[in-house]
Amino acid sequence: MPKVISFATVGTGKITRKFIEAASHVDGIQLYGVHSRSEDKANQFALDHGVERYYTDLNEMAEEPEIDCVYIASPNSLHYEQAQLFLSHGKHVICEKPMFTTTKEWELSYRLAEQKGVKLLEAVRNIYTPNFERLADQLHQIGQIRSAYLHRNRYSSRYDQFLEGHVDRVFTKEFAGGALMDLGVYPLTLAIALFGEPQASTYFPTLLRSGVDGAGTLVLQYEDFNCTIMCSKISTSYNQSEIHGEKGTIAMDQVAPISKIDFIDLKEPSKNRVSVKEHELDMIYEIQAFVDMMNGMRQQQYEENREIHRIVVHILEKVRRENQIDSV
Amino acid sequence: MPKVISFATVGTGKITRKFIEAASHVDGIQLYGVHSRSEDKANQFALDHGVERYYTDLNEMAEEPEIDCVYIASPNSLHYEQAQLFLSHGKHVICEKPMFTTTKEWELSYRLAEQKGVKLLEAVRNIYTPNFERLADQLHQIGQIRSAYLHRNRYSSRYDQFLEGHVDRVFTKEFAGGALMDLGVYPLTLAIALFGEPQASTYFPTLLRSGVDGAGTLVLQYEDFNCTIMCSKISTSYNQSEIHGEKGTIAMDQVAPISKIDFIDLKEPSKNRVSVKEHELDMIYEIQAFVDMMNGMRQQQYEENREIHRIVVHILEKVRRENQIDSV
Structure with missing residues (x-):
């Protein structure tokens, strides 16, 4: 039986609370720590979820060897940089949708995940x-x-x-x-x-x-x-x-x-x-799949969904640029 | 009180039957005759609707002085030519939607209706x-x-x-x-x-x-x-x-x-x-409006709906041409 995956969170919004709650219903994954830029918030969020460890510095969190996986639920424009940070430290990354805004980000991130032997997973629950x-x-x-x-x-x-x-x-x-x-x-x-x-x-x-x-x-x-x-x-x-x-x-x-x-x-x-x-907590299904994937199972589904994600990012990037609603 | 408007029909399909039935519930308008290219069909359709006169020749119908108004429910591509025929003989024309396929047809037909002092009405019931x-x-x-x-x-x-x-x-x-x-x-x-x-x-x-x-x-x-x-x-x-x-x-x-x-x-x-x-026969509302318009009332609504029709025809023509689904 694979070891339990320890995960940490970035973001303290409603979606992160839901993710932590759903994860508590899934075997093989356990909350290890949380992050907020504000120490008070981070401390309170950790207390709320029954863990001791909290971080105000993403780099410190990335360097923590006990953390296997990071769940990112920050504003969309921060996803890429944060995912890069954690992937480069050999962490699996689960990131809220939409994970990336450009195909370039998609390419570089999946390549890095592969190099590091970890999984990169978009939390698009449906x-x-x-x-x-x-x-x-x-x-x-x-x-x-x-x-x-x-x-x-x-x-x-x-x-x-x-x-x-x-x-x-x-x-x-x-x-x-x-x-x-x-x-x-x-x-x-x-x-x-x-x-x-x-x-x-x-x-x-x-x-x-x-x-x-x-x-x-x-x-x-x-x-x-x-x-x-x-x-x-x-x-x-x-x-x-x-x-x-x-x-x-x-x-x-x-x-x-x-x-x-x-x-x-x-x-x-x-x-x-x-x-x-x-189940009323519909995120449990994606989390179960992510746990399996992080444990090396469901490789075909992982690759299929990576390809779905590539097409989605490509379309988002194209139509946002055409309409000048991209951020750059 | 204005005289009862005598109308004739072109087309013997389901929509024409519905129109005749709805018209029978409206004061001030009465079926006079029907048209079909097939004499048997024309005769039977007249019998079905309790009128004696039927026509197999549109020109003959256009020349009938007793007819005040013609309801056209032929295939879309025939609307324009038939409307021109009846308008030029001083008949009011009610035509099934979509009445025209080009703005040019719209312009020429409304101009002719105005010259002849008659009304041109698209039966777009909603x-x-x-x-x-x-x-x-x-x-x-x-x-x-x-x-x-x-x-x-x-x-x-x-x-x-x-x-x-x-x-x-x-x-x-x-x-x-x-x-x-x-x-x-x-x-x-x-x-x-x-x-x-x-x-x-x-x-x-x-x-x-x-x-x-x-x-x-x-x-x-x-x-x-x-x-x-x-x-x-x-x-x-x-x-x-x-x-x-x-x-x-x-x-x-x-x-x-x-x-x-x-x-x-x-x-x-x-x-x-x-x-x-x-009313379950929703065509009675347009027919009531058309009777009023043919009697010279509701001029503002007539002009507003003519303008709505112009915009509709313009869009239909434009997008059909752009997609090569126009008939020419």
């Missing part, structure tokens, strides 16, 4: 779940795919603050924010995981005065259909996401987590539930 | 209903519009035949068919009626072997938001159409007819039904 597998398995039922509509449109309370003049990092170019980076990455990753690399991609951003996209529509063109993706942090949709085929339609309640999946046969239009009931 | 008015009235409730998703994705039984090798006219370039022309025109017209002329429009068609679009995504770019339109005749969606604002979302069951409209406040997300129960 392609690791049982219902993602159900979706992929059931897709053939709808026949030739003719269209897809995947969306993540959710008003953010941070936009209340934005309207009052306080611009949160998620709405800034400096921190690689915006709707596509923050939310669109879920439907985009799902699309690439299901349909592969599109022939073309075009993004229509709705720009905020801070220069990032508050919302947008991304069209992925495949040979026989389009996948239309919508994302927004400044308005909300109550629609399902759907994949439309010549024989039927697959509808899912959301793209992350995918809790309910229905298949509707065009000729007998009644709903047939094909999803399973998942 | 902008004449009480629920369209409710929608327009309630739109302010959602605050600044940030996104819209309007769709018409409905598998056509004619696509069954298409897959078996029989290509119906609605799937041919020759008859100006395809998903955008046949179905997309509903959400497109609704968008223009609600939001006005977009700054830009881009269409992503999914092409069939017959050269037309079986499905497609049309993005209309406005200053502060995108309106994303999807249409398909080769697959089906069960989603609502939605307009997303900074304060709430408006959801409608369909774009034609709009039977149910809900307003959902972002801060108190419960559904508030704002639609009214409409």
Whole structure:
């Protein structure tokens, strides 16, 4: 049996708390320490999660031999540099989505991970779940795919603050924010995981005065259909996401987590539930997969998801540059 | 009280039957005669609808002084020539959507109608209903519009035949068919009626072997938001159409007819039904409006809808040409 993986965290936000909680339900991984630039915050965050070790210096954390793996949930624009630091010290890295903003970062980081014999893992939770597998398995039922509509449109309370003049990092170019980076990455990753690399991609951003996209529509063109993706942090949709085929339609309640999946046969239009009931902490599925991968298992899935990630980063970089919403 | 308008029909399909039935519920308009190229069909269609006069020759019908108005429901590519014929004989013309395929046709036809002192009316039923008015009235409730998703994705039984090798006219370039022309025109017209002329429009068609679009995504770019339109005749969606604002979302069951409209406040997300129960024959609303217009009333609405129509035709022509799915 492989040794338990000791992990440390960068970032003290809600997502990090969720990750730590989910990890506590997974065998083979254990929290070792936490990081915050603020000593008070770091100390409190460690106390909150029952560990003694906390760090205010990333280099010190990177040099700690007891740490096997670092989970990074800092602002998007810091991911690359931090991942490089930990990889170069031989740590596995799990990084929140979107892990990188350019293909160059993707290349250099995976190359470094390989050199160091460690794994680099993007925490894009919606392609690791049982219902993602159900979706992929059931897709053939709808026949030739003719269209897809995947969306993540959710008003953010941070936009209340934005309207009052306080611009949160998620709405800034400096921190690689915006709707596509923050939310669109879920439907985009799902699309690439299901349909592969599109022939073309075009993004229509709705720009905020801070220069990032508050919302947008991304069209992925495949040979026989389009996948239309919508994302927004400044308005909300109550629609399902759907994949439309010549024989039927697959509808899912959301793209992350995918809790309910229905298949509707065009000729007998009644709903047939094909999803399973998942654990309410949906991050446990990715963490289980990451533990396996760090232990040298699931190599094929690791490589497949690395390739999905490459395509996602390529599209993000391309459409953000075309629309001048990239940070550089 | 104005005299009852006598109308004749061109086309003997389901839509013509519906129009005649709806017209029978509207005061001030009465069926006078019908046309089909086949004498048997014309005779039978006249019998079915309780009139004696039928025509196999459009010119003969155009010369009949008793006819005040002609309803045209022929294949799209024939609309222009037929409208010209009847307008030139001083008949009002009601034509099924999409009435024209080019701005040139639009210009020449409205000019001729004006010269002849008659009305030219596109039967695009979804902008004449009480629920369209409710929608327009309630739109302010959602605050600044940030996104819209309007769709018409409905598998056509004619696509069954298409897959078996029989290509119906609605799937041919020759008859100006395809998903955008046949179905997309509903959400497109609704968008223009609600939001006005977009700054830009881009269409992503999914092409069939017959050269037309079986499905497609049309993005209309406005200053502060995108309106994303999807249409398909080769697959089906069960989603609502939605307009997303900074304060709430408006959801409608369909774009034609709009039977149910809900307003959902972002801060108190419960559904508030704002639609009214409409007559099940939703064409009666447009016919009532057309009768009023032919009698010289509702001049402002006539001009507004003519302008909406101009914008719709302009977009259709532009995006079809860009994608080589126009008939010429």
